[in-house]
Amino acid sequence: MDYLPIFLNIKNKPVLVVGGGNVAKRKIKLLNEAGAYIKIVANQLCIELSAMHKKNQLEWIATTYQSQQLEKVFLVIVATNSSELNHSIYQDATSRHLIVNVVDEPENCSFIFPAIIDRSPVIIAISSSGTAPVLSQLIREKIEAVLPANLGQIAKIAGDWRNKVKTRFCRLSERRNFWNKAFNGLFASQVTKGQFNEAKLTLDQQLNNANISSGEIILVGAGPGNSGLLTLRALQVMQTADVLLYDYLVSKEILDLSRRDADRICVGKRANNHSTTQEEINSLLVQLAKQGKRVVRLKGGDPFIFGRGGEELQAAAQAGIPFQVVPGVTTALGAAAYTGIPLTHRDYANSVLFITGHLRSDNSITDWSNLTQSDKTLVIYMGSIQAARISSQLIMNGLDPKTPIAVISRGTCQDQKVLIGILKELETLIQHIPTPILLIIGNVVKLHHQLSWYKHNKNE
Structure with a gap:
């Protein structure tokens, strides 16, 4: 392990930052969010740092660096364009047993900034030990994507109940079991939905009667x-x-x-x-x-x-x-997108209708005449068994037998298969494609050959 991962409490602690540009600004933003008392040394400040100075969010102590500025500070961050100055400050800081970070110079760092996921009070840090910062950012994005937005609120409420749970359950295993149920159960769901009062009531109920499982x-x-x-x-x-x-x-x-x-x-x-x-x-x-x-x-x-x-x-x-x-x-949207068939298009169709192919014995799936408008796209789920009846009823009610159709099997999957034809061929096409299938009927199907982009099946 190249670095010891730790979390520092820097609230109201003095932190020296040398540099006043955009690089320094990014670090100062983190320091400010963590409540540090920020001292800055810089020839000039960028616009954002100047605004922070005017709001008394940082102290601009000098325009040039002097080693005595390191006295009585908690940690040091250096972000200047001078490698010589950066190294000099690193040596001065380490000789005083201060931890120091020189931005983008790992050899002059006793600590590094990780990629951070902030769900305060839950904080997650990812680091590549300075070898690949972009990779750390990519990992952060992947992890952050699967974490609930209200994770911090879950932790805050749990913190309020921590002593209650300790009092109620003497054994660590009992407390762990209680929290496992809470974080994976109704309590967490209620917090996620913003139902904070209901979530607290759920915790109280489970705490007062450990045998109750919601x-x-x-x-x-x-x-x-x-x-x-x-x-x-x-x-x-x-x-x-x-x-x-x-x-x-x-x-x-x-x-x-x-x-x-x-x-x-x-x-x-x-x-x-x-x-x-x-x-x-x-x-x-x-x-x-x-x-x-x-x-x-x-x-x-x-x-x-x-x-x-x-x-x-x-x-x-x-x-x-x-x-x-x-x-x-929904399958219609996914399959249409993955076959390059826009369900609406101002030159071909101004509306789309989703129906199921499970017809009743009297053919009263809906008003058939409502399905035969040339400026409408018709999408039929589960239409394979009743394909012959669907085709005949549409044609009988006025839809052109040459209306383009797409028969899509396992849309969006790697074995997706698409057959393109015309309405009077529907019964035949169905016999040459595996289920489950989706039917798209309408002039928008004409765009398939131009817009199709997702092809895994070598026979397509």
Whole structure:
């Protein structure tokens, strides 16, 4: 280990900064946020530092450096253009046993600034020991992306309860178990939603009765299949789930991003083969949540677009179980984007209509005449089984048999396949492409060959 990672309390402590340009400004901004008493030595100050000086946020003590300025300071930061001066200040500081940082000169540093994720009071620091600062920044961005914005608020509330928990539980293992449940359960969810009073009440209830476990149901849209289209919020939730109930349409690469020790239960339904009925799914969600578990219901696409998400939440509401929803990229939007078919375009279509291909026996899917306007894009989910009927009904109600169509299999995934044809060919095209599929019908399909960009299948 090249450096010892530590966090310094520099509130009201004197820190000497030599240099008044933009580089010094970046360091001074951090010092100011940490509450340091900043002394600066510089020939002149940049605009921002000059403004801070006028607001008494720093003390401009001199225009030239003198070694006696190091007396009674806590640490030293150097940001000048003179390598000779930088090295001289480093030697002066180290001879006085002060820690010093010369910006961008690791050989003249006794400490370095890490890349910082600030969720105060939670602070995360990443360092490459000065070898690759840009890499540290990239790592910081990746970690920061998956951390809840209210993480600091969670820590602050937990700090207020710390002594209460110590008093209630004598053993360290009991306290750790309490906080594990809190940080991975309803309390954390309520803070994330800004329900601070409810979150504090939940902690009180769990503290007064350790046997009470507050479960919840979280409905999560997994997107169309490509893990890169999973939302950050969905990823955060999946990594705190106790139980994961998922559909067949959720890809393995997305499932592998979930919490590793979570129970995984497949409750998928396929056409003409409903291995798990909707009533059974609703019942299982409620049953698991009542056991105090955080249940994530993971659904392909968006849970409120032909996903029966509303029905599942109705069951949760009727059972009095807390719930929340994390929307996802619906399959229509994802597949259209990954096939280069804009669903609306001012030269081709001024509106788009999403429908399901699961027709009722009387063909009353909707008003068929409303689907046959040439300036409208029609997107049909789950249309493979009823393809012949869909095609005949559209043509019978006035849609041109030569209307362009796209038949998309596993849109956005690496094995995505797209067949382009015309409406009267729909039944034939369906036979040459694997399910699940999405149908796009309308003049916007003409743009596929010009705008298609995502091609993994060598046969496309």
